[in-house]
Structure formats: C-alpha cells, structure tokens
Amino acid sequence: MSAGGSSPHLPRTAECVIVGGGVIGCSLAYHLARGGMKPLVVERATLGSGSTGRGAGGVRQQFSTEVNVRVGMMSRHMLERFSEEIGATADLRQMGYLFLATTEEEAEQFRRNVDMQRRVGLDDVRYLSVDDALQLVPDLRGDDLSGATFCPSDGLAGPNEVTLGYAAAARRLGAQVVESCTVTAIERDGGRVAAVVADGQRVATRLLVNCAGPYAGQVGALAGVDVPVRPFRRHLFLTERFQLSKSPPMTVDFHTSFYIHPEGDGLLLGMSDPAEPSSFDTDVAWGFLEHLVEHATWRLPPLAHAAIKTGWAGLYEVTPDNQAIIGEAPGVPGFWLCCGFSGHGFMQAPAAGHLLAEVLLGHEPEFDIRAFAPDRFGTERLTPEVAVI
Numbered sequence: 472m473s474a475g476g477s478s479p480h481l482p483r484t485a486e487c488v489i490v491g492g493g494v495i496g497c498s499l500a501y502h503l504a505r506g507g508m509k510p511l512v513v514e515r516a517t518l519g520s521g522s523t524g525r526g527a528g529g530v531r532q533q534f535s536t537e538v539n540v541r542v543g544m545m546s547r548h549m550l551e552r553f554s555e556e557i558g559a560t561a562d563l564r565q566m567g568y569l570f571l572a573t574t575e576e577e578a579e580q581f582r583r584n585v586d587m588q589r590r591v592g593l594d595d596v597r598y599l600s601v602d603d604a605l606q607l608v609p610d611l612r613g614d615d616l617s618g619a620t621f622c623p624s625d626g627l628a629g630p631n632e633v634t635l636g637y638a639a640a641a642r643r644l645g646a647q648v649v650e651s652c653t654v655t656a657i658e659r660d661g662g663r664v665a666a667v668v669a670d671g672q673r674v675a676t677r678l679l680v681n682c683a684g685p686y687a688g689q690v691g692a693l694a695g696v697d698v699p700v701r702p703f704r705r706h707l708f709l710t711e712r713f714q715l716s717k718s719p720p721m722t723v724d725f726h727t728s729f730y731i732h733p734e735g736d737g738l739l740l741g742m743s744d745p746a747e748p749s750s751f752d753t754d755v756a757w758g759f760l761e762h763l764v765e766h767a768t769w770r771l772p773p774l775a776h777a778a779i780k781t782g783w784a785g786l787y788e789v790t791p792d793n794q795a796i797i798g799e800a801p802g803v804p805g806f807w808l809c810c811g812f813s814g815h816g817f818m819q820a821p822a823a824g825h826l827l828a829e830v831l832l833g834h835e836p837e838f839d840i841r842a843f844a845p846d847r848f849g850t851e852r853l854t855p856e857v858a859v860i
Contacts, residue, residue, distance in 0.1 A: 479649045481672040485511040487831070488667050488674060490654050490690050491682035493523040494630060494817050495809055497637035497648070498824025499680060501557075504644035506832040511676075512638070512646065513669050515653040519634035522684045523817060525753070525785025527707060527732070527741055529721060530818045531568045531625040532593050535584050535858045536794070538842045539815070540591045542822045545837070549821035550628055559636030562629030566732070567720035569599075569607055570620045570858075571770075577725055578618035584858065585620055596622040608719045610773050627721065627732060630817050637824070657694040657806075664694065664805030678831070680807045685751065685786040687796075687810035696800045699848055700788050700811040701749040706759055708782040710737040715773055728860045729766045737780060740767055743787075743860065753784045787814040793856040795819065797827055797843035807831070808845050814859060 487503060489496045492514025503510045514520075530550060532543030553561035572578040585598045597620065604619035605611055638648050656668035657679065666675045681698065683690040691698030713736075721732040729742040742763045760779065768775045790796060790811040800806040809827050812819055829836045847853055 479652050479670070481649060481652070481669060481674050482511060482647065483673070484675045486676070487511070487678040487680065488513060488676045489680045489682055490667070491684060491686075492518040492638070492648060492650065493521050493682065493684055494519060494634040494637070494820040495684070495812070495823060496682035497634050497641065498820045499682060499809060499827055500641040500646045500648065501637040501644070502824045502828035503831065504641045504646040506828055508832065509645040509647070510641075511674065512641070512648040513652050513654055513667070514648070514650045517650050518638050518648070519631050522785050522788065523630045523634055525707075525783060526630055526817050527730075527739060528627045528630050528817065529568070530563065530628050531622070531721075533568055533570060533584065533588065533596060533620060533622050533625060533858060534856060535580070536842065536854055536856050537587060537591050538838075538840065539794070539819075539856055540588050540593055541838050542819050542826075544591070544593060545822035545825070546819055547624060549825070550633070553633065553636065557636045557640045559639065560629070560632050561636065562632045563626065564628070565624050565626035567621055567623040568625035569604060569720045569722045571604060571611070571616055571722070571724050572618045573615055573724075573726040575617055580857065581618055581620050593622065595624050596620060608715070608722055609717055610715045610771050612770055612772060621720070625721065633817070633820070654690065654693065659694065659803070662802070662804065664803065677805050678807070679805060680809055680827070682809050684810060684816065685788040687788060687808065691800070694800070694803055694806050696803055696806055698796070698808060698810065699790055700796070702751050702786040703749055703789050704747060704752050704784050705743055705787050705814070706741065706755065706763070706782060706784045708740045708760060708763065709734060709780045710740070710777040711780045712736040713738055713777040715771070723860050724766070724770050725860070727766045729763065729770060730860055731767070731771065738777065742766065751786065753786060755782045755784050757782070788816065789813045791848060792853045793859045794854070795823065795843050796845050797823060797840055798845045801846045813856070
C-alpha cells in the first residue's frame with residue numbers, strides 16, 4: 472500500500488509492463504523509453520529495496536564466458552558516461568578487481584580467462600605473479616597462493632544512485648514507475664500475455680518483462696512459466712574504522728569466495744556459504760560471521776584487529792549455470808525474462824537493459840545474447856559461468 476492507505480493508480484493499458492523496480496527493471500525502463508516506448512514499472516516495495524540495495528556494488532568485467540565479458544565491458548563504458556547521459560552520478564570508483572588463485576587448477580583457469588578476456592577486447596586485464604599481487608595488497612598472506620589476475624578498470628559503483636538515476640531518466644522520457652504495488656495475477660489469452668493485475672487493478676498489455684530478481688520464479692508461476700531462478704542468502708559485514716597498510720582494490724580469494732573492499736573509513740567483507748540451502752531469508756546469521764572471520768584473518772592477518780560495525784544480508788538470484796536469463800519464455804508469447812543474474816545483476820544492469828530493449832524495439836543488439844536464452848535449460852547449450860563469488 473502507498474502512503475495514505477490507498478493503492479497507487481495504474482493505467483488501464485500499457486505498451487510494456489516491467490515487474491520489478493530494481494536496477495535491472497529501471498535500466499530496461501530507461502532504455503525502452505529512450506527508444507520511444509512508454510513502459511510501466513511495477514515495484515512491490517520501493518525502487519532498489521531488494522537485492523539491488525543490499526549488494527556490494529561491484530563492477531567487473533573478469534568473467535569466464537565471452538558473453539559475460541562483453542556485457543561487463545559494455546556496462547563499464549555505460550557507467551563511465553552515466554552522468555553525461557543520465558544526468559546523475561553513478562558513484563563509479565575504478566579501484567580494480569584482484570582475483571587470487573590458490574590451486575594450480577585455479578591458476579590455469581585464470582590464465583585461460585585472461586587469454587579470452589584480452590581476445591574479446593579487455594585490454595587492461597593481466598595475469599599476475601604472487602609477488603605482483605603482494606605489491607598491490609602487501610598485507611596478504613601469500614605463501615599458499617598460486618597466481619592472480621587484476622583489471623584496473625573494474626571497481627565499484629552506487630546501486631541506489633544508478634537505480635534511481637535510471638528511474639528518473641525513464642520518467643522524464645514518459646515511463647511510469649509505480650512503487651508499493653504488487654502484481655497478483657497475469658492473464659493470458661490464447662496462450663499469450665493479455666494483462667496483469669496489481670493491487671486489484673487490471674492493466675491490459677501484450678508485453679510483460681519479469682525483472683523480479685529472486686522472486687522471478689514466483690512471478691513466472693503467475694503466468695504458468697517455470698523460471699529456474701532460486702534465491703540464496705549472501706552476507707556482508709562492515710568494519711569500524713580500519714585501514715590496511717595500503718588501500719586495497721576489490722580483492723577476491725577465489726577458492727573460499729571471501730572478498731574485501733574499502734567502504735567509507737572501514738572495510739566491507741563478504742563471503743558465500745555453499746552449504747546454505749535456498750531461501751528468501753534476509754536475516755543476518757551472526758554465527759556465519761565466525762566462519763567468515765576465520766577465512767578473512769587467514770588471508771589478511773591484520774583483520775584480526777578489526778571490529779565489526781554492522782552486517783546485513785541480501786539475496787542472489789541463481790540459475791543452474793550461473794548465467795542470466797534474457798529472452799521470451801518458450802510457449803508464452805509476450806512473457807519476457809530478464810532475471811537470474813546470479814550475483815552479477817548490478818554490474819550487468821546497464822548493458823542488460825540496453826540489449827533487451829534493442830530486441831524489444833525490433834533492433835539487432837550489438838552482440839549475440841543467445842547464451843542467455845530461456846530455452847537453453849535441459850539442453851546441451853549450457854555454458855556455466857565459473858567466475859562467481
């Protein structure tokens with residue numbers, strides 16, 4: 472419900488309805504509106520209040536599949552000119568991403584990744600020796616490392632700044648963005664999408680895009696579409712004022728998934744728990760902090776002297792191959808998917824919104840995105856993304 476206890480007013484018809492007002496939905500809305508369409512964005516809470524606002528804000532191009540490298544490069548270039556195009560800051564800080572390999576198998580994977588990334592056009596990425604990595608982060612324990620990669624044009628940006636910037640720009644171009652409004656039904660006529668119902672109001676449309684992030688499966692079920700996206704909790708912890716001997720880039724211990732980057736006058740720490748089952752739980756499991764600290768202080772011993780200020784949890788929207796789902800759902804004309812980014816939604820949102828908008832507007836995207844097609848599941852076309860943290 473909106474302020475005052477009444478539901479927001481929705482139009483009776485819309486050229487396109489976007490379900491989900493996170494960074495993906497807002498990027499898509501802007502790029503559709505820029506192309507002449509007037510989409511309606513329906514967000515059940517507030518813009519960016521889901522996974523978008525609970526992430527670490529990472530922006531990287533270092534992936535193991537060509538399509539994700541291309542998406543990452545396009546998104547980085549779009550964020551670099553964000554203020555000029557959108558009229559708002561993206562809070563882009565290109566401090567770089569440092570990936571650390573522990574095993575020889577990981578080091579070999581890193582070498583293959585760098586070869587492919589450079590072939591695709593990521594010119595500033597490079598493979599590092601352990602000594603080179605220690606030059607960047609002198610506090611690292613390096614006796615068990617086998618190599619590293621570094622890309623200085625990777626970094627961080629502001630999830631709220633980018634989301635709200637896209638939403639404001641979309642509105643200026645004629646899009647309607649409605650918050651505190653929940654989609655409860657999707658109507659079909661002859662198989663194809665015909666309307667959505669939200670807060671008791673029916674909006675006729677022949678085009679719906681599911682940008683609901685971790686809730687994409689639930690939205691899909693309303694249309695009778697099985698969307699293979701599952702939510703997984705991910706924790707972040709922020710230290711009190713603390714500095715290492717040298718300000719680090721975004722540093723990822725790939726073997727354990729532990730990562731760290733400067734945040735304000737402290738450090739942001741994150742790590743995944745592969746043993747945790749899928750759920751929509753975003754409560755902080757403070758017991759997990761002990762597990763994280765064990766790995767954090769092993770890799771960066773000075774962290775033993777850091778105090779934790781606060782912690783929070785958000786949801787990854789994970790697919791079976793850790794790749795996004797972008798395209799029209801098989802068998803349901805008019806029902807499109809732009810979800811399942813598996814922890815990479817914010818960093819891929821600028822390009823993903825643009826590329827899908829090009830398709831929906833009848834244009835040819837700059838490069839082939841069929842690797843993200845919804846009909847790939849259950850086939851031999853899966854190419855898992857392994858550079859996942």
